[in-house]
Amino acid sequence: MAHTAELIAVGTELLLGNVANLDAQILSEGLSALGINVYYHTVVGDNPERLSAALETARRRSDIILTTGGLGPTYDDLTKQTICRVFGRELELHQDIVDTLRDMFARSFHKPMTENNIQQAMLPVGCTVFDNPIGTAPGCAFCEGGVHVLMLPGPPHECEFMFRRHAVPYLKGLSGDVIVSHDLRIFGMGESEVEQILRERMKSLTNPTLAPYAKRSEMLLRCTAKAATEEEAEAMLAPVMEEVRGILGDVIYGVDVGSLEEVCMARLKERSLTFATAESCTGGMIAQRITELSGASAVFRGGVVSYWSEVKADVLRVPRQLLDAYGAVSEPVAKAMAEGARAVTGADIGLSVTGVAGPDKDERGNEVGTVFVGLAAPDGVWCKALSYGAKRRDRIRGNASNVAFDLLRRYLTGLPL
Amino acid sequence: MAHTAELIAVGTELLLGNVANLDAQILSEGLSALGINVYYHTVVGDNPERLSAALETARRRSDIILTTGGLGPTYDDLTKQTICRVFGRELELHQDIVDTLRDMFARSFHKPMTENNIQQAMLPVGCTVFDNPIGTAPGCAFCEGGVHVLMLPGPPHECEFMFRRHAVPYLKGLSGDVIVSHDLRIFGMGESEVEQILRERMKSLTNPTLAPYAKRSEMLLRCTAKAATEEEAEAMLAPVMEEVRGILGDVIYGVDVGSLEEVCMARLKERSLTFATAESCTGGMIAQRITELSGASAVFRGGVVSYWSEVKADVLRVPRQLLDAYGAVSEPVAKAMAEGARAVTGADIGLSVTGVAGPDKDERGNEVGTVFVGLAAPDGVWCKALSYGAKRRDRIRGNASNVAFDLLRRYLTGLPL
Numbered sequence: 001m002a003h004t005a006e007l008i009a010v011g012t013e014l015l016l017g018n019v020a021n022l023d024a025q026i027l028s029e030g031l032s033a034l035g036i037n038v039y040y041h042t043v044v045g046d047n048p049e050r051l052s053a054a055l056e057t058a059r060r061r062s063d064i065i066l067t068t069g070g071l072g073p074t075y076d077d078l079t080k081q082t083i084c085r086v087f088g089r090e091l092e093l094h095q096d097i098v099d100t101l102r103d104m105f106a107r108s109f110h111k112p113m114t115e116n117n118i119q120q121a122m123l124p125v126g127c128t129v130f131d132n133p134i135g136t137a138p139g140c141a142f143c144e145g146g147v148h149v150l151m152l153p154g155p156p157h158e159c160e161f162m163f164r165r166h167a168v169p170y171l172k173g174l175s176g177d178v179i180v181s182h183d184l185r186i187f188g189m190g191e192s193e194v195e196q197i198l199r200e201r202m203k204s205l206t207n208p209t210l211a212p213y214a215k216r217s218e219m220l221l222r223c224t225a226k227a228a229t230e231e232e233a234e235a236m237l238a239p240v241m242e243e244v245r246g247i248l249g250d251v252i253y254g255v256d257v258g259s260l261e262e263v264c265m266a267r268l269k270e271r272s273l274t275f276a277t278a279e280s281c282t283g284g285m286i287a288q289r290i291t292e293l294s295g296a297s298a299v300f301r302g303g304v305v306s307y308w309s310e311v312k313a314d315v316l317r318v319p320r321q322l323l324d325a326y327g328a329v330s331e332p333v334a335k336a337m338a339e340g341a342r343a344v345t346g347a348d349i350g351l352s353v354t355g356v357a358g359p360d361k362d363e364r365g366n367e368v369g370t371v372f373v374g375l376a377a378p379d380g381v382w383c384k385a386l387s388y389g390a391k392r393r394d395r396i397r398g399n400a401s402n403v404a405f406d407l408l409r410r411y412l413t414g415l416p417l
Numbered sequence: 418m419a420h421t422a423e424l425i426a427v428g429t430e431l432l433l434g435n436v437a438n439l440d441a442q443i444l445s446e447g448l449s450a451l452g453i454n455v456y457y458h459t460v461v462g463d464n465p466e467r468l469s470a471a472l473e474t475a476r477r478r479s480d481i482i483l484t485t486g487g488l489g490p491t492y493d494d495l496t497k498q499t500i501c502r503v504f505g506r507e508l509e510l511h512q513d514i515v516d517t518l519r520d521m522f523a524r525s526f527h528k529p530m531t532e533n534n535i536q537q538a539m540l541p542v543g544c545t546v547f548d549n550p551i552g553t554a555p556g557c558a559f560c561e562g563g564v565h566v567l568m569l570p571g572p573p574h575e576c577e578f579m580f581r582r583h584a585v586p587y588l589k590g591l592s593g594d595v596i597v598s599h600d601l602r603i604f605g606m607g608e609s610e611v612e613q614i615l616r617e618r619m620k621s622l623t624n625p626t627l628a629p630y631a632k633r634s635e636m637l638l639r640c641t642a643k644a645a646t647e648e649e650a651e652a653m654l655a656p657v658m659e660e661v662r663g664i665l666g667d668v669i670y671g672v673d674v675g676s677l678e679e680v681c682m683a684r685l686k687e688r689s690l691t692f693a694t695a696e697s698c699t700g701g702m703i704a705q706r707i708t709e710l711s712g713a714s715a716v717f718r719g720g721v722v723s724y725w726s727e728v729k730a731d732v733l734r735v736p737r738q739l740l741d742a743y744g745a746v747s748e749p750v751a752k753a754m755a756e757g758a759r760a761v762t763g764a765d766i767g768l769s770v771t772g773v774a775g776p777d778k779d780e781r782g783n784e785v786g787t788v789f790v791g792l793a794a795p796d797g798v799w800c801k802a803l804s805y806g807a808k809r810r811d812r813i814r815g816n817a818s819n820v821a822f823d824l825l826r827r828y829l830t831g832l833p834l
Contacts, residue, residue: 015455018630020437024460038432039467041460042443052458057474195491196531203492207487212491213430214572222435277701280751282696283708284701287722291700294776294810302728304721305694307705311719311762315732345728359711369525389525392551393711394574414465 003036005064012045022156023068035179046076046166055086059147069154071137073116086143089124097121130166180233181224187406188251191219217399260405261289267412268299277303277338280354285401301345316340327364331383334374350376357393371400382417420453422481427496429462439573440485452596463493472503486571488554490534504561505542510825514538547583555765597650598641604823605668608636635818677704677822684829685716693764694720695754697771702818715776718762744781748800752791767793788817799834
């Protein structure tokens with residue numbers, strides 16, 4: 001039987017916008033991986049009437065309800081009481097949980113437990129207890145009238161931990177099917193173009209399905225299959241992915257990878273190469289993105305943010321005559337910057353960006369969005385000229401850094417630059 | 418009349434957990450600042466039946482509905498059509514929007530507009546159009562049977578932009594009162610500490626109100642007053658803000674400013690000073706953050722990302738004996754890096770960060786989270802040692818870059834370093 005789940009998050013802080021509902025993302029991703037369809041997320045405040053109404057609606061249309069939040073010790077933590085009222089269960093005290101809590105307060109917090117914490121040891125009669133070694137509030141689950149209700153804590157790391165440790169095994173016990181997805185990551189072709197090309201194919205597919213998602217200045221196609229076993233699902237996915245690869249070609253830069261920079265890092269490691277950056281309009285964004293990845297020091301030596309022309313000349317050793325003759329935003333300077341990055345750091349490959357991020361034209365009249373991306377390697381120097389028209393500063397910078405990583409990927413994969 | 422709003426986000430990617438519902442946080446925070454109560458968030462997929470059901474429920478219990486997502490050009494973008502069916506309106510073509518889109522494709526994307534984009538120019542008859550200069554899908558609003566429906570795009574930066582530019586004025590027009598807020602931005606004191614200090618005061622205030630919000634490794638206190646006129650609201654806010662300033666002191670780095678780096682840029686401009694960076698574990702994040710601001714070139718000359726020790730020595734001229742004697746993650750090296758940044762770029766001030774972002778200790782056994790932030794200026798060199806304990810890589814880097822900007826702010830404002 002196919003299960004239908006929905007999420008109810010409880011917490012006024014969500015409705016005030018103090019925090020984002022990250023629990024919903026964590027649980028949705030996990031449920032989707034289990035092949036359980038999620039049709040609704042709902043957020044309500046710490047208000048028993050509105051929570052009751054949300055629970056009544058949910059039990060009519062879903063057979064799995066996961067709640068997050070409202071399990072703590074304070075007077076506005078009302079999730080368990082409200083769920084018990086709606087589903088007609090009593091709460092009972094678990095003395096072992098009280099003992100664990102008292103012990104935790106003494107050992108970790110070095111103070112006696114305040115009595116309001118006992119509320120956390122009150123759980124629905126006959127429930128499955130989800131213990132919480134990384135917080136104070138345990139969760140739990142029960143089934144009533146064919147509806148499974150799972151209660152998880154609100155803090156995202158506790159929620160995620162308890163979901164993986166307790167809810168996943170609980171839910172696996174309910175389901176027959178598995179769902180497998182693969183993400184084809186694409187750079188160099190926009191969502192609407194991909195959709196135009198694949199529209200009919202996407203519409204015709206039901207299992208596997210193919211769905212486009214836009215990411216910051218790139219996109220992905222997610223290919224998803226549901227089957228009795230993982231092997232069966234993979235066998236259904238393979239031909240569809242092959243077909244899409246045939247149609248879209250080398251704009252697909254990876255499958256199930258995190259980002260362009262991750263692909264670059266893997267290729268550089270394989271080939272034991274290092275790179276360095278010389279950034280003007282991206283202002284350190286490329287360096288920042290590669291160093292977000294742990295292990296970046298194996299492939300990234302460093303870089304220069306040459307925002308002023310003097311820094312291009314003095315630190316990157318870009319010849320002054322080039323700067324004078326062509327201006328800082330030009331192909332010759334982009335190339336010289338990439339060569340400079342190699343030279344001053346000793347890296348195998350230099351990657352450079354120089355351009356006009358706006359809001360104004362540069363002093364030579366180059367339009368906002370004019371960008372040159374350079375790559376210098378032992379076997380040559382390349383440059384890609386871009387022109388975005390008037391766009392937002394952050395878009396120009398984000399896109400230019402993507403183009404730089406894509407140029408590096410293409411060089412490392414032996415594709416035309 | 419007090420208004421009650423609810424949010425409906427449309428997008429299967431939210432139910433699959435591909436992205437978090439950041440729009441809900443952005444809008445909730447904004448609505449709360451307008452004094453509008455938000456009682457529910459709902460997320461549904463790209464499914465007209467379930468969206469219809471959610472809209473029917475929402476119109477019965479709220480008088481303002483904000484939807485996010487589903488305004489784009491693809492076949493699964495169904496928000497406008499579904500809303501029109503539920504509220505009994507027709508869609509009509511806006512030729513001016515088609516023209517704008519065609520123009521945008523030609524100028525910015527250098528290719529003809531695909532015909533599916535025309536869908537974005539279809540809007541409900543008689544609506545208020547919310548134009549979208551930073552994306553392709555416009556939003557809109559109408560009122561039907563006493564319920565205001567506002568449609569905003571899904572990508573968070575477009576949603577936020579359109580909310581501030583169009584939805585806020587639209588919603589302000591519904592209320593007789595004027596609401597004025599000021600944000601006191603705080604760095605160097607945590608949310609729970611601020612709450613501890615101001616708890617009783619915050620509880621006692623009803624108009625104006627004082628509410629804490631946590632931001633990436635910093636926080637803000639929002640002071641909000643509701644009154645008949647703006648002047649009246651400002652007069653109510655002034656003494657409360659003065660009182661808070663008196664209590665918290667110089668951890669308040671600005672009022673209604675965007676970020677620490679914005680404050681630094683303003684102070685540098687006032688004093689006609691420039692700075693440069695030398696970054697190790699932050700990997701270009703400080704440079705990237707300052708260059709996100711337009712006009713940064715007036716105060717920022719450039720920087721060096723010295724990820725490898727060789728780059729510290731060769732490019733930043735950090736003496737090799739310092740690196741050998743103390744290691745790259747040390748106070749002497751942080752100071753030498755800051756001095757190097759000044760020297761090689763000719764800037765007035767050098768700002769440096771060196772540390773262990775993890776996941777492992779460095780080769781000298783420095784724990785993950787050990788960070789040194791240096792500042793070199795004509796009148797001296799300073800260093801701040803930080804130790805975060807084991808934390809996530811992105812947290813350590815984000816926090817270290819905030820500490821660096823705060824050190825710069827304190828230097829520029831003449832505060833103790």
